[in-house]
Amino acid sequence: MVDEAEKQPTQLDIARKAGVSTATVSRVLNGSPLVKPALRARVEAVIEQLGYYPHAAARALASNRTFTLGAVVPTLNNAIFAACTNAFEREIQASNYTLLLAVSNYDLGAEEVLVRRLLERGVEGLLLIGNAHSEAVYELLARTRTNYVNTWAWEPQLQLPNIGFSNRRAGAALADHLVGLGHRRIGLVSGIAEGNDRVRERAIGVRERLAAHGLALEEAATTEIRYSVREGRRVLGEFVEAGTLPTALICGNDVIALGVLLEAMERKIPVPEALSITGFDNLPLTEHIRPALTTIDVPASAMGHLAARAILSAIGDGVPVASRELEAPLLVRETTAPPAA
Amino acid sequence: MVDEAEKQPTQLDIARKAGVSTATVSRVLNGSPLVKPALRARVEAVIEQLGYYPHAAARALASNRTFTLGAVVPTLNNAIFAACTNAFEREIQASNYTLLLAVSNYDLGAEEVLVRRLLERGVEGLLLIGNAHSEAVYELLARTRTNYVNTWAWEPQLQLPNIGFSNRRAGAALADHLVGLGHRRIGLVSGIAEGNDRVRERAIGVRERLAAHGLALEEAATTEIRYSVREGRRVLGEFVEAGTLPTALICGNDVIALGVLLEAMERKIPVPEALSITGFDNLPLTEHIRPALTTIDVPASAMGHLAARAILSAIGDGVPVASRELEAPLLVRETTAPPAA
């Protein structure tokens, strides 16, 4: 019955014990220069003694600042988004900001309610993935004048705050590379395009370049699957059994590519001799596996860091977030080669 | 000059426009059953019209509830922690809670300030990794009566809220497996033990079982390294060149194990014939790679989900978080076999 909820001390407790006003306590806490050193020391001693710490909600209500930033990512079960989130958090942490994180599971509708929830929480800025978000999200962001940045994308014509790279050009680079190698029958095993503009842009890039060379994707070797090793393996098997295996397969990401590669090895299909494979992301493992995976180097951590710095300085200067294009270079390794004659 | 900061509408705005009191608006917002349907509809219409949404800080200050949970993890650049965090977020999201996430980078001192920061933010519960936290953290948690749970650990004698598995027993299982196979010269390539009780516990488990069999770790093949493929490769190379390679290597996690495995393959050291290798975590890839990795199946997502449910129900019932032990079974696959005669 005795719950003795001895509450957290408040500034009033500190003020009384130190014989000062709450205004002075507040000044001490906020490092105001106009508190006499002696007084400051006295107050700090009491703060220490009572184990006081500020009540963020009260502070936010009074000052209209939360020192909180938000991020909503599709998932953390993709090393690339986890890395970006990690970098973002580390960067804002250094500026005494705290991260409110939400996972949308690639669902734009869910994302909308999550963004709303973060806005209610008073986030001073937001990191989003991609440029595809619901109308409502964009309206909310505009109405509340929230600093935000769409990472993982670079589409200047959209006039959106982008810190990322051109998925379309990355897709194009992959296509050019394979065509340049002499491939004519190329398939695409991409991620699920629904609600994912990065996937769509990459596919457009691939198709455009193929078309420019008078080619087209092998539709019988083109499909969308979830990002998983198992799915990659399954698809490779299906292509083989259906007799639709092309000479090159562009995979939506490294995880899929790894699945395709491992299944090919299991089936004694020589890679890259009989089948060229490309990935996307440049996961740490891809350079160590044999054959090493040809892939696109996605600057995941850099996007996280830069997005944080951009938002933080936008908040500081009161200016809009500055866009910035990053490189996502093609890394030619061992899974791509000219097709067997 | 014209910044026209047309502020967010407040309950007062809604109340006036709807011709009711703010109390009624509050009731509508909180789904109080004692608001007449007609009135409710009128208020909701105005809310919709003005695009109003509640101010979480004000709400928190008045109600003393934040609907926020915190998590501080060592890093997100480890798929296993990312998976746990992902599961935790998904679970609390479903209960309308929001996640405050902080990354400690395996630094207990840093963790302390982060926990403090989350507490200031008013988190109603906290997910932590492991049982090793600073005194100050435990004091803070006790004093504020914050619901928290240490995942990734199961040490009932410590009387701490644990939802996890016994790292020591997992280490023991690995040792038993290898000894049972006939290995006598066993090395350990663990993660950095500093500030990481999981690593220490696993090592203890290994050493204990080895001792029980009258054996000891090959110290010349035992070391601590960062969790990276590259590091794993480097270490394998060093052991080979120093001529200290044992017949089996217990690796701190799958990433290290993969590095060791790939380097062994590169050097034409037959695995498992000449060298048995074990990992830890059961990353999705490990079952697909050849030879498939013998490892410990860590219930990362389950810990995230269960921790969330435990904290949420502790908050609901006002009772302490219930501990729970999970299995972390040994998965014997293809990288372990009897040592060559």
Next chain:
DNA sequence: TTGAAAGCGCTAACAA
């Protein structure tokens, strides 16, 4: 250099 006091937007008694 310090203090008094008025809110910030909301919830929750308490009244009606």
Next chain:
DNA sequence: TTGTTAGCGCTTTCAA
């Protein structure tokens, strides 16, 4: 069933 009102803990004028 609805309204009135007193805070929640803090910041921030404004005075002193």
